[in-house]
Amino acid sequence: MIAVIDYDAGNLKSVEKALLFLDEKVTVTSDAKKILTADKIILPGVGAFGDAMEKLNTSGLADTIREAVDKKIPLLGICLGLQLLFESSEESPEACGLSILKGKVKRIPDNEGFKVPHIGWNSLKIAENAALFRGIPQDSHVYFVHSYYLAAEEPVVTATADYVVNIHASVQKDNLFACQFHPEKSGTVGLKLLKNFAQY
DSSP: OEEEEOSSOSOHHHHHHHHHHTTOOEEEEOOHHHHHTSSEEEEOOOSOHHHHHHHHHHHTHHHHHHHHHHTTOOEEEETHHHHHTSSEETTSTTOOOOOSSOEEEEEOOOBTTBOSSEEEEEEOEEOTTOGGGTTOOTTOEEEEEESEEEEESSSOEEEEEEESEEEEEEEEETTEEEESSOGGGSHHHHHHHHHHHHTO
8 A cells, every 4th residue: 555645735636646547556644554554655745845844743744754764664755745855945944854864955046048947848867776767768758847956965866857957856765765856747757657666
């Protein structure tokens, strides 16, 4: 069973729909017991960093996520879900992230010819032996929607994308995975990535 964490942060239905399409058993839940007994966990997210952290902290889900990581339950963060795993974001300077991984989230700089937010398809440079990308070709295109990007401070990056700056587009540390892009909106490449996670 894959538990998709429900903390009112958007894109839950599209993630659930993609997993059901892959014939995976999935539950969308905010129940700590169901999350901690799941085979896999997905932390989705669309919205503001500070609002999301407030919801995770007040609901107790921040502690649940940390406990799940300590228990080595495979966890996949998506979009805002990736950003929340890190220490802080320029979007909400007053808010502390989950701080499970070291790094900061920064605003994509303004640059002539580039629109912010970054919305659309972008190719990936994929690291060798990245478990999440097994069977996915180099330079595959995935779908992004974001104004802020990850600058990781430890060697966890498994894929990058170029858009004004070098974006850390995916990370892995032990059983913890995350991607800035939306696999549930990235066609066959995204479905393959979700299947790889489900089979990890």
